[in-house]
Amino acid sequence: MERRAATAKPVAAAAPASKPTGKAKSAAAPEPTDLKSVPLGKASDEELMRRAQNGDRQAFSLIYERYSSAVLSYLYRMLGNVEDVESIGQEVFLRAFRFAPTYRFPEKLSTWLFTITRNLAINNARRRKRSPVRNVTELNLEGVEVSGDPYQIATQATDNVEKQEEIARILKAMEDLPTDQKEVIVLGVFQDLSYAQMEAITGTKAVTLRSRMFHGLRKLAKMIGAEIDVPDKEG
Amino acid sequence: MTELDFESEQLQLLTDALRAGPGTPEWRAALATLDSIPASDEYKALYTARERLASGRQYREVRAGAGFTRKIFDALDQESNATPKAVPSANLIAAISALVILSVLAIVAYIIIPGSGKSTTPQDLSQLYFVNTLSSSNFDGDLGMQWAAFGPLGVEARNGLWPSLRSLSENFRGGGVFYERSIEADQPFAIEATVRIPKPSDDLVVQVFITDDPNFIGESATSEHELVWLARGGEASVLSPGGHVEAQGIKLPLARKSNDVRVVVNRDDAVVEMNGQRIWAGKNKLDPQKARMAGVRFLARGPGHAKDPPPAVESARVVTPAKQ
Numbered sequence: 001m002e003r004r005a006a007t008a009k010p011v012a013a014a015a016p017a018s019k020p021t022g023k024a025k026s027a028a029a030p031e032p033t034d035l036k037s038v039p040l041g042k043a044s045d046e047e048l049m050r051r052a053q054n055g056d057r058q059a060f061s062l063i064y065e066r067y068s069s070a071v072l073s074y075l076y077r078m079l080g081n082v083e084d085v086e087s088i089g090q091e092v093f094l095r096a097f098r099f100a101p102t103y104r105f106p107e108k109l110s111t112w113l114f115t116i117t118r119n120l121a122i123n124n125a126r127r128r129k130r131s132p133v134r135n136v137t138e139l140n141l142e143g144v145e146v147s148g149d150p151y152q153i154a155t156q157a158t159d160n161v162e163k164q165e166e167i168a169r170i171l172k173a174m175e176d177l178p179t180d181q182k183e184v185i186v187l188g189v190f191q192d193l194s195y196a197q198m199e200a201i202t203g204t205k206a207v208t209l210r211s212r213m214f215h216g217l218r219k220l221a222k223m224i225g226a227e228i229d230v231p232d233k234e235g
Numbered sequence: 236m237t238e239l240d241f242e243s244e245q246l247q248l249l250t251d252a253l254r255a256g257p258g259t260p261e262w263r264a265a266l267a268t269l270d271s272i273p274a275s276d277e278y279k280a281l282y283t284a285r286e287r288l289a290s291g292r293q294y295r296e297v298r299a300g301a302g303f304t305r306k307i308f309d310a311l312d313q314e315s316n317a318t319p320k321a322v323p324s325a326n327l328i329a330a331i332s333a334l335v336i337l338s339v340l341a342i343v344a345y346i347i348i349p350g351s352g353k354s355t356t357p358q359d360l361s362q363l364y365f366v367n368t369l370s371s372s373n374f375d376g377d378l379g380m381q382w383a384a385f386g387p388l389g390v391e392a393r394n395g396l397w398p399s400l401r402s403l404s405e406n407f408r409g410g411g412v413f414y415e416r417s418i419e420a421d422q423p424f425a426i427e428a429t430v431r432i433p434k435p436s437d438d439l440v441v442q443v444f445i446t447d448d449p450n451f452i453g454e455s456a457t458s459e460h461e462l463v464w465l466a467r468g469g470e471a472s473v474l475s476p477g478g479h480v481e482a483q484g485i486k487l488p489l490a491r492k493s494n495d496v497r498v499v500v501n502r503d504d505a506v507v508e509m510n511g512q513r514i515w516a517g518k519n520k521l522d523p524q525k526a527r528m529a530g531v532r533f534l535a536r537g538p539g540h541a542k543d544p545p546p547a548v549e550s551a552r553v554v555t556p557a558k559q
Contacts, residue, residue, distance in 0.1 A: 068298075167290050
């Protein structure tokens with residue numbers, strides 16, 4: 001937490017105006033002076049968002065195209081409930097559109113978007129009881145394609161039967177990880193976000209995130225019979 | 236047994252590799268040092284697990300189909316139709332030019348005509364009657380419509396909003412709820428909250444805030460730019476953006492079970508009231524160009540508070556003045 005020197009009673013509450021260490025900042029990209037000079041399809045995510053802030057619907061459509069799978073996949077991996085994925089996924093993009101003015105260039109768009117996604121997922125988990133994970137075929141959802149069978153994924157990845165078994169076991173074991181460890185693996189491994197971005201999204205220090213990554217993978221390694229003697233602090 | 240130091244170079248190398256995965260420069264850099272470190276067999280197992288995970292990258296991958304996409308953009312069209320559409324740039328330039336000319340004339344008139352025009356003051360702000368409720372919640376069972384939770388400190392809605400005091404550390408951890416709709420800077424509004432503090436403590440803080448930067452970061456889940464009323468250790472304070480202390484040492488009346496707090500802003504000014512009394516008024520120092528958002532937050536630290544009665548927010552609402 002960012003704390004200012006607590007010489008007086010009220011002080012230890014607000015973060016200082018300087019050094020937002022929890023916030024992921026991209027390498028100093030100069031603010032573009034002419035947004036129209038770059039073809040839309042080649043524009044960076046951040047430039048697209050600035051165009052969207054200026055009312056460019058096509059730019060927002062492209063953002064949706066680039067991020068819809070990442071957002072929906074994160075939600076499914078974290079919530080395990082396809083119904084919630086659809087409803088929350090829609091809300092993510094509605095909010096991204098509605099709160100576009102709050103995005104500040106040159107913050108990484110993925111950080112901003114996943115912060116919205118994560119907050120909605122947390123709200124959802126608090127509001128309703130978790131439904132049991134359903135087989136996708138039980139649901140009649142229109143227009144959401146999911147890949148949920150670990151064995152199917154494993155057989156697509158390799159012909160080696162032993163490795164298939166290990167892959168499937170590890171994927172299934174992810175569901176039993178503590179939520180904070182699972183989240184780091186989902187964001188860092190599956191969504192390929194850096195520790196700095198994850199720090200900005202989750203509000204958790206990078207050193208803690210590294211610990212969660214380590215201990216989460218340690219638990220997964222045990223699923224394939226690995227002998228781990230490294231001390232287990234997180235358990 | 237030694238504790239693992241995740242700030243050490245070795246473990247940073249390892250965890251970078253575990254995040255990045257096989258085939259990446261981080262992976263190769265970590266593997267190159269593997270044989271030179273103790274417990275390398277255990278770490279090899281981690282790499283193996285990570286390789287298996289890499290093979291399963293498509294697990295639970297979801298792609299939006301046409302129907303899902305159509306729903307999103309239909310909803311966006313509805314939102315767009317409900318709000319003013321963007322003005323074409325040529326019209327915008329013409330409108331701005333006209334405004335500039337009119338502004339110049341208005342300034343000239345202001346200078347020439349005595350007593351014309353008034354800038355707003357906090358006094359003007361406190362004369363407004365806030366009768367339109369944008370959103371209100373008693374946090375009874377759920378957060379209520381248009382209120383969203385944030386921050387690593389969990390909150391519960393159960394006959395009021397409560398912080399979760401389990402698993403506290405020696406550092407402050409923050410969390411709360413905010414009203415999800417932003418309010419334009421030119422729109423005066425107020426956030427009103429009823430706060431209960433059964434046992435004042437320096438380690439348990441409750442805040443009512445208005446911000447122009449709704450990115451709540453770090454363990455404290457604060458943003459960089461907030462106007463805040465806060466209660467800590469039996470006293471209330473007001474902080475303006477940048478953490479400047481505008482008022483402090485205001486004793487909370489302990490005989491009262493609940494305290495009514497009100498933070499009112501317009502574009503430039505602010506008034507903070509507690510139990511019907513003004514405790515501070517002045518410039519709000521928020522960005523006059525940016526929309527504002529409002530909320531309540533708890534900050535807590537110290538493992539010894541798990542059984543203490545925590546502070547609570549009994550209700551919160553966001554209100555705007557009656558249209559003149």
